[in-house]
Amino acid sequence: MLTAPIHHHLDLAGQNVLTYGSWGLTLALLVVAVHLGRKEGRTPFYLLMVLASMVAALAEPLYDVGFSLYFYSTHGMQTTFTAFGIPQPVWAYSGYAVLYAAPAIYICRKIQQGEMTKRGLLAVAGVEFLMSCAFEMIGINIGTYTYWGPHVFRIFDYPLVIAVLETAQVVCFAVAAAQLRRRVSSTTGLLALFVIFPITFFMGNFGAGAAVIIGIHVQHTTQLIVTLTTLVSIGCAAVLIRLAASFLPAAAEPVQTAESAAAGALYGRVKTAA
Secondary structure: OOOOOOOOOOOOOHHHHHHHHHHHHHHHHHHHHHHHHOOOOOEEEEEEHHHHHHHHHHHHHHHHHHHHEEEEEEEEEEEEEEEEOOOEEEEEHHHHHHHHHHHHHHHHHHHHHOOOHHHHHHHHHHHHHHHHHHHHHHHHHHEEEEEEOOOEEEEEEHHHHHHHHHHHHHHHHHHHHHHHHHHHOOOOHHOOOOHHHHHHHHHHHHOHHHHHHHHOOOOOOOOHHHHHHHHHHHHHHHHHHHHOOOOOOOOOOOOOHHHHHHHHHHHHHHHHHH
């Protein structure tokens, strides 16, 4: 069995790239979230989505154990805490915001405007897949962490099943968050986002990903076992994405403005009088 590369050298320049880059993007995302909230009636919805993703990053060690991910922790690592023998980097929280909350905000915004359709959601899922690949391939290849388990279907050392599962997770979180917003009328109700994020995160990664997790950890595993379980998890993630898309209309829903509502009411009165 492979073991975690606990003595692997951490590239400090790579660490700085992820730390300053992701935190810079996170600060920009927080500004955008506040701005969008003000435009939509001063709602904290988008800001809470970002904060919920960052708080959920505290559970990252569970993910690391499941998918055999290890953050290189030699001298110079900037870490917050260690769990299960895996130190957590300071950029984990900003990474969650950039990779998970940002695309989810875009999806929710389009749903709110009535512009997100089933086909549109699948297109966004494709973009999220590419985002995941780009972010993680960079992180892996600049020497900050690795997926050390016997994963298959790797490109630049990145297991593509991870990107598929992350895509399913983001899509499910976005659709669930949009449904929550439609059903609550107070800020207190929106705090449920802090519960919804970890639920959808582990539903996507540990639910759909259960097969591949078992496949890479089973005693005396083989490449065939890992390949088959990986394909099963990819299929389950695809089902999750299709299920989330089923909550959306096939065509864009026009957003009714106050003027169009008044015009419709006037037309109705005229038609009734006639």
